[in-house]
Amino acid sequence: MKPSAPSLQHALALLEALRQSPDGLSAQALQERLGGLPRSTFFALVNALKALGYVEQSGRRGVYLAGSKLLAWTGSAALAGRELLAAFQQEAAALSPQETLALALPRPQGALIAEQFAPQQRVRVVYEIGQVLPPAACAAAGLFAAPQGSETRRRGYHLLLQAEAVELALPVCRDGRTPCAALLLGAPRARQSAQSLLESLPALREAAARLSYRLGAPFYAPFQDENRPPVQPQSSLSGEELNRFLQSPLVARLACLRPDGAPHVVPVWQAWDGQSFYVAAWEGSLWARYLAANPSVSLTVDEPWLPLRRVTAQGTAHPLAESDYPGGTAALVAHLRRRYLGEAAARPARRGWQAFRITPQTIRGWQGLVVG
Numbered sequence: 001m002k003p004s005a006p007s008l009q010h011a012l013a014l015l016e017a018l019r020q021s022p023d024g025l026s027a028q029a030l031q032e033r034l035g036g037l038p039r040s041t042f043f044a045l046v047n048a049l050k051a052l053g054y055v056e057q058s059g060r061r062g063v064y065l066a067g068s069k070l071l072a073w074t075g076s077a078a079l080a081g082r083e084l085l086a087a088f089q090q091e092a093a094a095l096s097p098q099e100t101l102a103l104a105l106p107r108p109q110g111a112l113i114a115e116q117f118a119p120q121q122r123v124r125v126v127y128e129i130g131q132v133l134p135p136a137a138c139a140a141a142g143l144f145a146a147p148q149g150s151e152t153r154r155r156g157y158h159l160l161l162q163a164e165a166v167e168l169a170l171p172v173c174r175d176g177r178t179p180c181a182a183l184l185l186g187a188p189r190a191r192q193s194a195q196s197l198l199e200s201l202p203a204l205r206e207a208a209a210r211l212s213y214r215l216g217a218p219f220y221a222p223f224q225d226e227n228r229p230p231v232q233p234q235s236s237l238s239g240e241e242l243n244r245f246l247q248s249p250l251v252a253r254l255a256c257l258r259p260d261g262a263p264h265v266v267p268v269w270q271a272w273d274g275q276s277f278y279v280a281a282w283e284g285s286l287w288a289r290y291l292a293a294n295p296s297v298s299l300t301v302d303e304p305w306l307p308l309r310r311v312t313a314q315g316t317a318h319p320l321a322e323s324d325y326p327g328g329t330a331a332l333v334a335h336l337r338r339r340y341l342g343e344a345a346a347r348p349a350r351r352g353w354q355a356f357r358i359t360p361q362t363i364r365g366w367q368g369l370v371v372g
Helices: 005-019 027-033 039-052 068-074 082-095 139-145 151-155 194-198 201-214 239-245 286-293 328-341
Strands: 055-057 064-066 100-107 110-117 158-161 165-173 179-188 252-257 263-268 277-281 296-302 310-319 354-367
Touching (some): 005 027, 005 064, 252 286
Antiparallel strands (some): 158 165, 165 179
């Protein structure tokens, strides 16, 4: 029996609604999109599309989502928001990895491969755009499915050894904490071991942080709320370790005083040149006014994963003279945008920015936790 024209129209309308709603739609919302299709007819249609792989559901009574076949059919632009997909392509081009780098999205069955950047290697890992891989077959899926308190969530990454490949996955977090995507680095085991692939962890983590910032994250601290690492002895960072740590694009917390004497703490982008911090405030920022009245500040930069490094500094914030930084305030803001958002975001700053140079009177770095 051939499907009638109205049933085809309803099926296409349902698929188009799901394609346009990456967060999914409830049964009621879908029925409304279909013009109040009778309940029995609606569920017969949606169940048929689920069986074919064009529709998925997050749990027994969860929302309906575009299935892997629909996502593959409609092209990679539908696999992720255009903003995320474009940002990934820019990051991958800037990193120019020697192994395959992919962007994965969480799905009920595992991880969906949205895009990939494959190097010119004769032997390489290649993913199929639109395929959904289970946790046992994909590091990104293992990252998304990691339970609370797991080693994966404690470390902030997932490493997977397979028969012929090794994979490393890092979370991308729109809210700074909860993964909405993952960077997935895959390599043949004939060329890379788990240990050698982990050498890419710092660069991959910085890329995941930049992607998160570009999506609007105020900080990058995946799984921070549940991150309870075992207590480790505290030790000081050497000068070289401190300088190396401050080159990571971690957001600093700047503390200053309001005119009424109350403390004011704000997250800021920072650049450290080995002697001074450089920060910038958009026109109208309250904390810039507070610094004009009282330039005494404290800065804290820390990481939520092991080895739990952190740096605290106290000093005085001086308005940046154009000669204090090569290219002046505009160049500093462009550098900060590049540092936290990637090369494509390093456009010249508009007018209105006010920059400060903070030369610490005291600065200290530690790693681990206090014991005893």
